[in-house]
Amino acid sequence: MKKSAYEIIGKTNKYLDARQRARLKDLGVLESLLVARMVEELSGELEETEDGRIKSRKGSVSIGKSIDRVFDLVEEQGLPNLLAKSVKDIRGTLDFNARYYQKLTTPKKDSYADIRKAVDAVMRRRLGLDKDYAVNPKGYLGAIGKTERAREEVKKMVAKAVAAGIPMAKLKKALRVKVTGTKDTPGVLERNLGGFVLDAYQVADAVTNREFAKRLDLKYFIYSGGLIETSREFCRKRNGKVFTTEEAEKWDEDSTLPKTKEERDSGVVADYNPLEDRGRWNCRHRILYIPEEEAFRRRPELRPKS
Numbered sequence: 001m002k003k004s005a006y007e008i009i010g011k012t013n014k015y016l017d018a019r020q021r022a023r024l025k026d027l028g029v030l031e032s033l034l035v036a037r038m039v040e041e042l043s044g045e046l047e048e049t050e051d052g053r054i055k056s057r058k059g060s061v062s063i064g065k066s067i068d069r070v071f072d073l074v075e076e077q078g079l080p081n082l083l084a085k086s087v088k089d090i091r092g093t094l095d096f097n098a099r100y101y102q103k104l105t106t107p108k109k110d111s112y113a114d115i116r117k118a119v120d121a122v123m124r125r126r127l128g129l130d131k132d133y134a135v136n137p138k139g140y141l142g143a144i145g146k147t148e149r150a151r152e153e154v155k156k157m158v159a160k161a162v163a164a165g166i167p168m169a170k171l172k173k174a175l176r177v178k179v180t181g182t183k184d185t186p187g188v189l190e191r192n193l194g195g196f197v198l199d200a201y202q203v204a205d206a207v208t209n210r211e212f213a214k215r216l217d218l219k220y221f222i223y224s225g226g227l228i229e230t231s232r233e234f235c236r237k238r239n240g241k242v243f244t245t246e247e248a249e250k251w252d253e254d255s256t257l258p259k260t261k262e263e264r265d266s267g268v269v270a271d272y273n274p275l276e277d278r279g280r281w282n283c284r285h286r287i288l289y290i291p292e293e294e295a296f297r298r299r300p301e302l303r304p305k306s
Contacts, residue, residue, distance in 0.1 A: 005103040009224065009288060012096040016201055017284075019089040023082060023197045024190060028180070030078045031187040034070060035179040039172055041066040042158065046168065053165035063162065064155055071151040074189075079145045086144065086197060087133050090204040094120060097205065101212045105291055108217065119211040126207050127200065140203065143196045150192040154178060198282060205286055206276040213289040219245050220295030220302070223278070225285035232258060235279040242290070242298045248274040 045063050046054045056063055098116050107115060124130070128139010135141045157178050161171045181187035186194060213221070223238040231239070234256040251257060252269040258280045263269050278285050296303040 005100055008096060008100040008103060012093070012100065012205075013225070013286070015092060015096060016205060019092070020198050020201055023086055023089070024194055026082045026085065027189045027194060027197070028187065030074055030082070031180045031189050033078065034074055034189070035176050037070045037073065038067065038154070038175060038179065041070055042171075042175075043168075046162065046171075048168050049165075052167045054162060054168050054171060055165065056162055060159060060162070063158060067151060067155050067158065071147045071154075075145060075147055079147075079193075082197075083135055083141065083144055086141065086200060087129065087135065090123075090127065090201065091133065093201065093204045094123060094208050097208045097212060100288075101216060104289075105216050105218070107215070110215065115212065115215045118215065119208050122211045123204055123207045127204060141196075141200055144193055144200070147189070147192070150188045153188055153192070195282065202278075202283065203276065206278070209287050209289060210275050213245075216289075218289035218291065220292055221245070221248075221287050221289045222298075223285055224288045228284070232256070232279055232283075234258065235283065235285055239285065242295050242302070244295075244302065245275065 042063070045057060045066050047057055048054055094116075098112070098119075102112050110118075124133070127141050128136040129141065130136065135145070137145065154175075157174065158171070161174060166174075179188050181190065209221075213219075220242060223235075223241055223243060225235075225239065227236060227239050234254060237256070251274040252272050257269065257272075259269060272280070275287055277283070278287065292302075
């Protein structure tokens, strides 16, 4: 395989990692703003009794509305900016992959411009983006702009604290931990939206690789990405190795594939596309297609016997 193609792989890996980290950092900034406004709002809703316990001035409904106002502000002003950055990053992913395949092989039919246009259209449909890259609120990326689960977590915590009558200082501390997290635990936005952010990049990368491969008639790939301390067994035994698309179709039969409780109980793996989902949730590996000669060099047994 050409050295220039290898160089693009390395640059793409670094790009994806840096962009994902940047978006998680953005969520952290929003969490800090969220908790500051939340404390301000709740200070007007709660009061301390003489023995230092908190009680509601206006009732639980009013407290819930205060929490909603803060989350509404984040949805209206903070998350749209994060979404816009994510969309820009995703377009960059397409650029990197287009360059990789252009270095890798020569199209037999359409020009690279036509192939790239077709790949772009498929990726946009998968992620819920229109032709101008605007986000469809009901599409895949639209989920990043919604905070229902996060706000319900906070409402339940505050309601429980008020019912217990804990001191105001203790509530503020608990609120900060719940919303911004700790060194070892994610905050409420990262916990509820971070997975969508990370997976969106992986989906964009997987879809564009798959669509380029279809149009360039590439049937072999490297399970690329390296290993980290938390890498799962499913990925460990595939990392850096060459596979065929036919072999990947049987990955749902692998006992080490991460599964939901329902899948473990039923024995049926649902909603799994190996060439897109790889090792499933939060998997950092990439499916990188390669020419058949490169595949034969790495796995001589794949070469057809004459």
